[in-house]
Amino acid sequence: ILISHENKMKRGGNMPKRSPTAGSKCSKNLQSKTVSPNTISWSETEDGGRDDPSDEGKSVFCCLDVRQYKGTRYITEDLIRRLTKCENLVLVRTLNLSTSMASDKQFRYIENLDKCERLQVLNLSNNRIERIEKLEKLSQLRELHLSRNRIQKIEGLEHMTNLQVVNLAFNQIEHLPVWMAKKLRSLHTINLQSNKIFSLHEITKLKPLKNLTSLTLAENSISSLPHYHLFLIFHLRSLEILDGQPISPQERERAHQRFHMEEVERLEQELELRAEDIAQLQRERTTALEELERQETLNQNLRQQHQEQQRSREELRRELDTNSELLKQKTVELTRACQKHYELEQELAFHKIDAKFEPLPFYPDPEVEVEKFSSESPYIGKSRQKRNITFPLETDSMGTQDQQKERLQQLHKEIEAKEQQILKASEELRQLEETVSQRRVRCSPLNLFCEWLCF
Structure with missing residues (x-):
């Protein structure tokens, strides 16, 4: 079960503080432009992207007392054996490679996991990973945690049919792939908190997921849209928890009343479009059949002409032979x-x-x-x-x-x-x-x- 970001902030003492949003208050020390040698100037959001200076006409400058990145760590088989205390990597079921935000070195690449074929839980949170890759061998993976990285695109997960939990919170994702709901049928928990999703149409791509019970989209652009909760509740009927809050029957009823007619109208429009497409296809089929008949008639005429030409050629050949003899x-x-x-x-x-x-x-x-x-x-x-x-x-x-x-x-x-x-x-x-x-x-x-x- 995923824990919401607020609960993590309460339980994890070493979790970094979020950048204050526009309108929030910072201490005088944080708002000071003078930075000590052990601090860095920070104007980025938790997902690694920078706040828009024009957001509500305010820009926020904060200083976090964390050390700068000094290098990159690499995932090696020796490191996995040392962390799991298991010499045979095939027997590894759970692998935690998450780091703290104040760590000297963090992982940037996903690599050397091919031998962990039976891995079921993989945690790579709090790193600097930019791309989901090299996970083709992990077909038995059930949980994947990649929160607080620099991922911009969901990819490399098409083969994970057993995947049930995906945590991609605090990244830079804008779009959801169409194949996500078609390939990952076992998903029941998705955490996309604090990304850059701005369209409700992206969420409708998850409708085929009949087992989806928990979805977190807080702190995205769509979370500020009107009727955001009702829209998701109406379209994702299997949801039980939205943004960490259980869905009540009253909310389902309001969502049904709000979007039922719109859905009916949309379906009617879609039905009309489908009918037009069918009529167009029938017209094209009729045209194709007529063209086929015309081509068949033309082919038959050509065959007859060919036969006549063959007969004429034989006659001309005989006449030529006769003329040659006469000559x-x-x-x-x-x-x-x-x-x-x-x-x-x-x-x-x-x-x-x-x-x-x-x-x-x-x-x-x-x-x-x-x-x-x-x-x-x-x-x-x-x-x-x-x-x-x-x-x-x-x-x-x-x-x-x-x-x-x-x-x-x-x-x-x-x-x-x-x-x-x-x-x-x-x-x-x-x-x-x-x-x-x-x-x-x-x-x-x-x-x-x-x-x-x-x-």
């Missing part, structure tokens, strides 16, 4: 036509060369045997006759001329026939070239489309 055939035909054209041109050239030599008589050389003639002509023409150098003068000139004319006419006819064949072959070649160019023009978009499909 190969036409290329072979064109090659043959070119070869034929070349042969015809060569044959025509040979005939023209032969025609130049035909008017002259050709006789085999009698000195050359027939067996010595090769299969090839000795010149570019096809004639196998060799020109007779010794042209006989005693010939029939008239018969020779007639024969020559007939021969020339025959050669002209053959040349015309060959020219007609050449023209016909040229026309076929031109048609084949046009066909090939058309095939290439037709195949080029197909190639581009196939490349696009492959990409």
Whole structure:
């Protein structure tokens, strides 16, 4: 059971005196600005923060006859063994590390408590601790006393599900964490006396604590608000002691009469907000379903388009293969036509060369045997006759001329026939070239489309 600060002041003779508030009286010695070497000038509150000089238009200067801090003490395992007289730290159940305000050295850090896994009561009051930390291993802790330190934030206690008593009086706490009522379900006593809590909304965060029976918030900013007691009694229904005073049934009735309608109105407003939220969620759900249907339709259309594109791609591929085969055939035909054209041109050239030599008589050389003639002509023409150098003068000139004319006419006819064949072959070649160019023009978009499909 926590003892109120006033009872501590009565019982503890070595407890320091509180700084006088605005309007209180100090002795002439305390109000003197002359400070002896063994005293310090003190204008701070019990929680370590300074009084506001503008508070009620008055500032108070007091001198406490305590020694200045000379250093910092550290929590070590040897210190714990020496204080508890227990070598095995696992067996330690209670640990008191509180110091007096006039102590030469005080603790600033919480440390080296990991081995005290079964610790149930931890007292670190009257120190200079600024942060609650390194208590993760103390899962069985039931009471935590951190009064008269410099703590500004409640933290590091989320895992302490067995914690029942928390004493954070005379610190600098302004806000209560939301997780405090959700995680610390076993809490039944909370002491937040003389902190900096200024909003009643912070206290409503403790409503989920169904086992909370004792709460101390005296000397906070909210304690001066009107209907402070009735508000806490109405919202914290399990409270039995508030600021060290038991709660009577008459106070509960007054609190109910005062805040019942306000609570009903608040709940109605909250219900309206919830209804609006539900309607908004339903509208969003309807919109989401419509969007989902639209997306499903779009996906189905895309799937159909994809299937059609696949079929079209297969058809184009087959057509491309067919065109490729046709192009190969036409290329072979064109090659043959070119070869034929070349042969015809060569044959025509040979005939023209032969025609130049035909008017002259050709006789085999009698000195050359027939067996010595090769299969090839000795010149570019096809004639196998060799020109007779010794042209006989005693010939029939008239018969020779007639024969020559007939021969020339025959050669002209053959040349015309060959020219007609050449023209016909040229026309076929031109048609084949046009066909090939058309095939290439037709195949080029197909190639581009196939490349696009492959990409």
